[in-house]
Amino acid sequence: NAGVTQTPKFQVLKTGQSMTLQCAQDMNHNSMYWYRQDPGMGLRLIYYSASEGTTDKGEVPNGYNVSRLNKREFSLRLESAAPSQTSVYFCASRTGERDTEAFFGQGTRLTVV
Amino acid sequence: GQQLNQSPQSMFIQEGEDVSMNCTSSSIFNTWLWYKQDPGEGPVLLIALYKAGELTSNGRLTAQFGITRKDSFLNISASIPSDVGIYFCAGQSGNNRKLIWGLGTSLAVNP
Numbered sequence: 001n002a003g004v005t006q007t008p009k010f011q012v013l014k015t016g017q018s019m020t021l022q023c024a025q026d027m028n029h030n031s032m033y034w035y036r037q038d039p040g041m042g043l044r045l046i047y048y049s050a051s052e053g054t055t056d057k058g059e060v061p062n063g064y065n066v067s068r069l070n071k072r073e074f075s076l077r078l079e080s081a082a083p084s085q086t087s088v089y090f091c092a093s094r095t096g097e098r099d100t101e102a103f104f105g106q107g108t109r110l111t112v113v
Numbered sequence: 114g115q116q117l118n119q120s121p122q123s124m125f126i127q128e129g130e131d132v133s134m135n136c137t138s139s140s141i142f143n144t145w146l147w148y149k150q151d152p153g154e155g156p157v158l159l160i161a162l163y164k165a166g167e168l169t170s171n172g173r174l175t176a177q178f179g180i181t182r183k184d185s186f187l188n189i190s191a192s193i194p195s196d197v198g199i200y201f202c203a204g205q206s207g208n209n210r211k212l213i214w215g216l217g218t219s220l221a222v223n224p
Binding site for chain 2: 004031033040041042043045048050058090092094100101102103104105106107
């Protein structure tokens with residue numbers, strides 16, 4: 001009954017370092033999403049994957065890459081972290097059908113110093 | 114990017130009061146979703162609406178899908194301290210795979 005699982009929960013990086021945020025869902029959902037949340041900015045879509053084998057840019061893709069490893073897993077990579085990428089990152093999944101809700105992970109709190 | 118207009122931005126109320134918040138869009142939506150986010154957690158779905166005019170309740174929460182399909186509201190009756198958090202609306206238009214999000218309503222409840 002895990003739903004959407006994100007790792008790690010917390011991370012501190014130095015400017016220029018790279019890291020990958022992991023996300024896995026066990027609900028057999030087709031669509032997966034990465035958002036970032038900053039104070040007063042709501043949820044902004046970074047990348048999404050409508051189905052296994054496809055990925056598309058969202059509102060704020062610069063500085064990020066994604067991989068839809070299989071149906072369950074969708075990772076977000078920061079190649080060269082910048083202080084502007086300090087944020088809370090959320091992964092979400094949906095069935096992919098037209099009228100369905102999104103389920104969220106608990107978030108990764110990333111600080112870039 | 115496209116966003117919904119969610120209001121109010123924040124509310125500070127006394128325990129026991131009723132709360133109302135709403136979202137409006139310039140586009141027609143076929144799905145409206147209301148989420149609550151507790152501090153340090155991810156958003157959790159409260160109510161999902163799929164038909165214009167639909168009125169749905171979940172305990173003390175009631176939400177409606179506007180007839181014009183461009184708005185939705187969420188009411189909370191008899192608020193309690195655990196209602197504290199940020200409430201988000203989200204909508205989907207057409208067959209777009211992406212949800213459009215409001216900026217949230219921050220609710221504080223004074224016991």
